[in-house]
Amino acid sequence: MEKLFTLLIVTENNIGLLNHVTVVFTRRHMNIRSITASESKIKDIYTYTIVIKNTRELTDIVAKQLEKIIGVFKVFVYEEDEIIYQELALYKLPISAINEGVGIEKIVREHNARILSIEKEYILIEKTGHKKETQALLETLEPFGILQFIRSGRVAMAKPMKPLEEHLAEKENAYEYI
Amino acid sequence: MTTTVKEKKAVKLDNITGSEAVIRSLINENVETIFGYPGGAIMPIYDALYDFDKELKHILTRHEQGAIHAAEAYAKVSGKPGIVFATSGPGATNLITGLANAMVDSTPVICITGQVHSHLLGFDAFQETDVVGISMPVTKWNFQVTKASEIPEVLAKAFYLAKNGRPGPVLIDITKDAQLENFDFLYQKVNKVPTFYPYPKINNDALLKAAELINSAKKPMVLAGQGIKISGAEEELKTFINKTGIPVASTLLGLTSFSSDHPLYFGMLGMHGSYAPNIKSNEADLIIAVGMRFDDRVTGDTSRYIKNAKVIHIDIDASEIDKNIKTDAAVIGDAKKVLEKLIPEVNQKKHEQWVNEFNELKKEEYDKVIKIDILPNTEKFRPAEIIHTISGKCKENAVVVTDVGQHQMMAARYYSLNTKNIFITSGGLGTMGFGLPASFGASMAAPDKQVVLFVGDGGLQMTIQELDTIRRNNSNIKIVLLNNSYLGMVRQWQELFNEKRYSFTDMDNPDFIKIAEAYSIKSSRVTKREELDSAIEQMFADNNPFFLEVVVEREDNVFPMVPGGAAVSDIILAKNDLKK
Numbered sequence: 142m143e144k145l146f147t148l149l150i151v152t153e154n155n156i157g158l159l160n161h162v163t164v165v166f167t168r169r170h171m172n173i174r175s176i177t178a179s180e181s182k183i184k185d186i187y188t189y190t191i192v193i194k195n196t197r198e199l200t201d202i203v204a205k206q207l208e209k210i211i212g213v214f215k216v217f218v219y220e221e222d223e224i225i226y227q228e229l230a231l232y233k234l235p236i237s238a239i240n241e242g243v244g245i246e247k248i249v250r251e252h253n254a255r256i257l258s259i260e261k262e263y264i265l266i267e268k269t270g271h272k273k274e275t276q277a278l279l280e281t282l283e284p285f286g287i288l289q290f291i292r293s294g295r296v297a298m299a300k301p302m303k304p305l306e307e308h309l310a311e312k313e314n315a316y317e318y319i
Numbered sequence: 320m321t322t323t324v325k326e327k328k329a330v331k332l333d334n335i336t337g338s339e340a341v342i343r344s345l346i347n348e349n350v351e352t353i354f355g356y357p358g359g360a361i362m363p364i365y366d367a368l369y370d371f372d373k374e375l376k377h378i379l380t381r382h383e384q385g386a387i388h389a390a391e392a393y394a395k396v397s398g399k400p401g402i403v404f405a406t407s408g409p410g411a412t413n414l415i416t417g418l419a420n421a422m423v424d425s426t427p428v429i430c431i432t433g434q435v436h437s438h439l440l441g442f443d444a445f446q447e448t449d450v451v452g453i454s455m456p457v458t459k460w461n462f463q464v465t466k467a468s469e470i471p472e473v474l475a476k477a478f479y480l481a482k483n484g485r486p487g488p489v490l491i492d493i494t495k496d497a498q499l500e501n502f503d504f505l506y507q508k509v510n511k512v513p514t515f516y517p518y519p520k521i522n523n524d525a526l527l528k529a530a531e532l533i534n535s536a537k538k539p540m541v542l543a544g545q546g547i548k549i550s551g552a553e554e555e556l557k558t559f560i561n562k563t564g565i566p567v568a569s570t571l572l573g574l575t576s577f578s579s580d581h582p583l584y585f586g587m588l589g590m591h592g593s594y595a596p597n598i599k600s601n602e603a604d605l606i607i608a609v610g611m612r613f614d615d616r617v618t619g620d621t622s623r624y625i626k627n628a629k630v631i632h633i634d635i636d637a638s639e640i641d642k643n644i645k646t647d648a649a650v651i652g653d654a655k656k657v658l659e660k661l662i663p664e665v666n667q668k669k670h671e672q673w674v675n676e677f678n679e680l681k682k683e684e685y686d687k688v689i690k691i692d693i694l695p696n697t698e699k700f701r702p703a704e705i706i707h708t709i710s711g712k713c714k715e716n717a718v719v720v721t722d723v724g725q726h727q728m729m730a731a732r733y734y735s736l737n738t739k740n741i742f743i744t745s746g747g748l749g750t751m752g753f754g755l756p757a758s759f760g761a762s763m764a765a766p767d768k769q770v771v772l773f774v775g776d777g778g779l780q781m782t783i784q785e786l787d788t789i790r791r792n793n794s795n796i797k798i799v800l801l802n803n804s805y806l807g808m809v810r811q812w813q814e815l816f817n818e819k820r821y822s823f824t825d826m827d828n829p830d831f832i833k834i835a836e837a838y839s840i841k842s843s844r845v846t847k848r849e850e851l852d853s854a855i856e857q858m859f860a861d862n863n864p865f866f867l868e869v870v871v872e873r874e875d876n877v878f879p880m881v882p883g884g885a886a887v888s889d890i891i892l893a894k895n896d897l898k899k
Contacts, residue, residue, distance in 0.1 A: 153514060156463070157451060164456050205638035211460040211480060214514050317518040318511045319483065 145174075146200045147224055147297045149217040150189040150207060151181070151305065158212045162189060165206050171195060175228075175294030181305065186214070190226075190296050214309055219299055226297035230275035230290070231257070232266040238285035239264060245285070252278045263288055330506040337467030338367035338498040340506075341431060344474040346374050347506045350402050352393060352763055353377045354386035358406025359446060361433025363498035365404070378763065378792065380756065381784035383410050387417025388753050388782070389760030391426045392743045396718060396764035400427040400481040400489075407434045408446030411492070412453065416750060419457040421488035423747030424572060425549065427481035428488040429474075437465040437494040450492050459487030467500035475509040484517030485636045486549060519637065521652040521660060529607075529631045529648040530664035536605035536629075538673050539565045540596070542588060542617075545572035545746075546610015546634060552655035553577070553738045556609065559658050564669040566677050568596030570611045571731055572746040578737045585677050589617040590881045591728035594688075594890060595680035597881060601888035602676075603628045610634060610654040613643035614747060623886035633657045687892045688878050693733060699872040700848070702726055702801045706733040706773060709799060712855055715739050717769040718761045722754030722778030725807035728877045730773045741768075752781030755798070759785055762794040769859075770795065776802045776828050786838040786866075795862040798840075803873045804828050811876045815897060816883075835866035842866035 152158055159178060166173055174192040181188045193200065204216040236259075238245050245264070249256055254268035268278050275292055330347050332339075341364050345353070353375055357365045368377060380386040383405045390401025405414055411432040421428045435444040451463045460480045462473050470493070477489045533539060547556050553576055560567055560583050567577050568588045577584055586593025588600070597619075600606065606628045611617070618624045621643060632639070632646040633654060640649040650657050692703035706729050713719075716739040721727040723745050736742055743761055745753040758772035779800055789796055806824040813821050835842035841863060843854045851869075858865040881890045882897065891897055 157455065157461075160452065161455050168456060202638070202642050205640075205642075209636070209638050211512065211515050312516065315520055316516040317520060319517075 143194050143196055145192060145194050145221055146197075147219045147221075147226065147295060148189075148191045148193065148200075148204060148207070149219070149297065149299070150191060151214040151216070151309070152187045152189060153212045153214070154180070154185045154187050155212050158210070159189070161210050161212065162191075162207060165203060165210070166193065169199070169203060171199075171203065177294035177296050183305070190294060192295050215312055217299060219297065224297040224299055226271070226295045227269050228272060228275060228295050229293040230268045230270075230278070232268070232279065232282055232287060233263050233289040234266065234282060234285045235288060236260070236262055236264060241285065248278075248281055252281065254278055330504070332504040334501050335504050336363065336367065336498065337464075337470050337493065337500050337502070338363040340467060340470040340502070340504045341474065341493065341498070342367045342371050342375065343504060344471055344506055345402060346371070348474070348478045348508070349399070351376060353402045353404055354380055354389045354393070354760065355404030356380060356383050356386055356406070356410060357404070358408075358410045358433065360407035360435055360495050361404060361410070361431075361498075363495060364431070364433065364493070377404075378788065380759075380788050382782065383413035384416055384752065385756035385759075385782055385785040385788065387414050387428060387430065388420070388750075388756035389763065389785075389788075390428050391417060391421050391424075391753075392720065392757035392760035393764045394427050395743050396741055396761045396768075400429045400478060401760065403428065403430040405430065405432050406446065407432060407450070408448045410446075411450035412448055414490070415453060415457060416748075418454055418488045418490065420745055420748040420750045420753065422457045422459065424745065425486050425545065426488065427486040429477050429481050430488065430490040432490060432492045433498070434463065434492045434494045436496045438496070440465075440494070450490065454490045457488070458490050461490040461492070464491060464493040464497050467497050467502040470497070471504060471506045472509075475507060476512055479509040479512055480515060484515070518653055519635065519651045521650060521657055525648055525650045526657070526660055527664065529633075529650050530661060532605055532629050532631055532648055533563060533565075533607065533661075534666045537670075538599075538603045539563070539605040539607060539670065540599060540603040540628075541565050541567040542606060542608045542611055543567055543569045543573040543576045544609060544611020545570065545576070546654040547573060547576035550610065550635070550653045550655040552610070552658050555655055555658035555662065557581075559662050559665070562662060562667050563665050564674070565607070566596075566599070566670070566674055568593065570614070570617055570746075571744060573611060574731060574742045575736050575738055575740050576610075579735055580737065583674065585681060587731055589614070589887070590619070590883075591732065591877045591879065592881075593681070593732070594684035594879050594892065595677045597879070597887040597890040598680055599677055600625050601627065601886065605629050605631065607631045608633065608644075609658070612636075612639045615643070618643060619881045619885055619887040619889075623888075684879065684892065689733075697872060700845075700851075700869055701875050702729045702803075702871050703733045705799065705801060705851070705869050705871070706730050708851065709771065709855060710734040712859065713771055714769045717771055718743065718765060720744070720754055720758040720761055720770060720772045722772075722774040723749045723751045724775045724778060725803075725811065725875070725877050726773050726775045726801045728808075729801075732877075751778040754778055755782050756785045756788070758796045758798070759789050759792070759794055762796050763792070766795065769797070771797045771799065773799050773801060775807060776800060776804060776826055776831070777806045779831075780828075783834065786835065786840060789864050790838045790840055794864055796864045797858050798864065798866045800831060800866065800868045801871050802828065802831065802868055803871050803875065805873060807875070808877070810874070814874065814876070815894065831866070831868050840864050840866045842868065844868040844870065846870045
């Protein structure tokens, strides 16, 4: 049965590594639903958050193949109930939106969003949440004429308490090096 | 080939070029031989090489693909990574087939490619190609060097990564400006690379579970793969088998991991493997897979494969576990280390009844297939009898090289291999054209050994230009061309599954003897049985290369055969069985 899986891939910061990671999915004709990559709290160690929809079995195989890539420290595979995650959305509306009857401030408040910036010609709204929520705001704002909309991939945190350093040390100790 | 590190003093040299640094790094890694082909973007490295002809032997092949296949075989024979030089663009792309071959067959190869100046990267410069991007899926690691100062560390990593853990190919792309730049060189060998986890510590619980399964099994069977050879576990496997009394079969790349004359050895697995192990796989109650990856050519239809058996999978590569076949006990680790620990935990046993059943099937295969193949009553030669005859006349430590196709399966079946032989073939990728350059690489690694190449008329012509590399080096290679003027394996499938619609498999060949003559290689064409012995005698008479063309039956088939998509136990012994 296909389900959503969130993969946290802990990597070095190397040119081409992202390509190497995505190639593993491409080869299996797997679509990446979203991807986010950024530096972790440890300097020069990055985390990619990749969301795919597939079976547990195939996802585990792919995770093991990802872990083989030189430059990848560890891959964590999570199902939806094992993580807390967020996405970020930005909405650009014409400045006229402020003057229309329905108070834009009210909508922003109701959706737990915020006004990021008010410029001469437009306003920018920021909303953090799951896709369903950012989508709902998108639809609500539609009548004002959305000039631009962008949504990030997911960033996720695992519910278990074990810190990354401990995971990495454990892996390090599970192997010999000549 | 478990690696031991000799602590070497760091080598330091001030103000040398990146190119000289490449050469000195190779020397520091005890490289003796390089296979390569020069071109614009790698000229500085070749210029530096010019001064090191005493330390390094460079072999100019006639094509970069020839260089990398030679390097692959060199690695398999020497146990050291094979080294390849090639230029940018087409030079680099000509390596891709070899890289893919080395990747799937776990061969340590290090390719050094020249690249355009770093300021031209991405500008479609002359002979620029994104070789790092192209080679990414077919290398264990690759890296683009744009500064000379990166060279020593990157090359040290390349050597460590290529040969440790599950071996594989590495490609290092060096821009021309990095080759020309001067810097202060300091070379230190690497014995650890962050994010690379080569040797898993063996999990004792898994090991004990495996031992328990082995001790309670009634119908166990061992599948021996190349991992045994890579880890040097041949002796441990023999001890394990002698103690447990378990029948063994080998994968194509696992051949020579166990002696073919051992009473518990029952031949090769898979599509053109032996009858007994294919049938018995599906009756076994325990499969012990050592250093192999359950390739589809071994398993046939996985939904009907070893369904009665518990599975123990011993492999160094965790990603192979549960990939194709679900395991009951996975012991992740180096085959030699795992077997060493497993041997004291298993009981001395004999499985007489079970082994007898193997022997009965072995006899049936001998009567219905082997006897007829090696002692045919046909007028024309059959490939099996040639291989069988030559096998009987070769030295016991001969290096046996094949190309890909029917003759390859025949060589795997009818050459009597022991653990002193080295068998070199293209396994996972099935690369036609591999054989000829590979035989050359093997000969470079072991000039004193007898190297015999079995090759078909199709594959020979894919890399035939390397005859000239053999000529120039006067390599002691006995080239045995089994010429049926067909792409035999494809033709066999067309005969069996496409109603003999021989679509583009008829070869309409040139005169191979004239070609051999043009390359000044002594040759002989044999068409009649009474000529064979004297031709073979002539072939082995001296240490020069020899080209023996044997004109064989055009429409011979390799049996037994597991038809594509069938269960291994549906293996057939003859064409007539297909209809059942």
